[in-house]
Amino acid sequence: MVKKEECVFCHILAGTAPSSPVYDDPICFAFMDIQPINAGHTLVIPIKHASYLADLDGDTLAHMAKVGQRIAGALRQCGLPCEGINFFLADGKAAGQDVFHTHLHILPRFEGDGFGFRFPDGYAVLPTRDELEATAARIRDALTG
Numbered sequence: 218m219v220k221k222e223e224c225v226f227c228h229i230l231a232g233t234a235p236s237s238p239v240y241d242d243p244i245c246f247a248f249m250d251i252q253p254i255n256a257g258h259t260l261v262i263p264i265k266h267a268s269y270l271a272d273l274d275g276d277t278l279a280h281m282a283k284v285g286q287r288i289a290g291a292l293r294q295c296g297l298p299c300e301g302i303n304f305f306l307a308d309g310k311a312a313g314q315d316v317f318h319t320h321l322h323i324l325p326r327f328e329g330d331g332f333g334f335r336f337p338d339g340y341a342v343l344p345t346r347d348e349l350e351a352t353a354a355r356i357r358d359a360l361t362g
């Protein structure tokens with residue numbers, strides 16, 4: 218757990234670190250990623266510090282997604298190269314989270330931009346239906362447990 222006082226995004230929200238904003242409201246704030254994958258790469262963050270996805274209330278997350286949808290529309294219209302959009306939220310270090318204040322990446326994409334997902338060895342081998350069912354049962358149990 219990163220303390221709020223040590224969080225670079227909280228510093229941005231407080232105005233004690235610089236940012237290039239594109240949107241703000243009482244619930245969330247959106248600004249340019251300082252190391253964009255493509256021009257227009259935007260981050261949407263909650264105003265209230267939340268280190269991880271589980272620390273966010275559902276309404277705030279839903280609002281962040283709605284704001285992300287508006288930004289995606291703006292990215293498609295603003296003249297930057299943008300043939301598609303990825304939403305990406307890394308929850309935890311193993312998932313690639315690097316700032317521990319939850320943030321939703323809004324990432325403009327275009328053919329040949331060089332970015333992409335790398336699939337693990339064995340990805341081409343599909344699981345059996347029994348394996349899929351066993352995995353689904355574990356998740357269902359966790360949802361209801």
Ligand SMILES: [Zn+2]
Nearest residue numbers: 224227266318
């Ligand atoms: Zn923070």
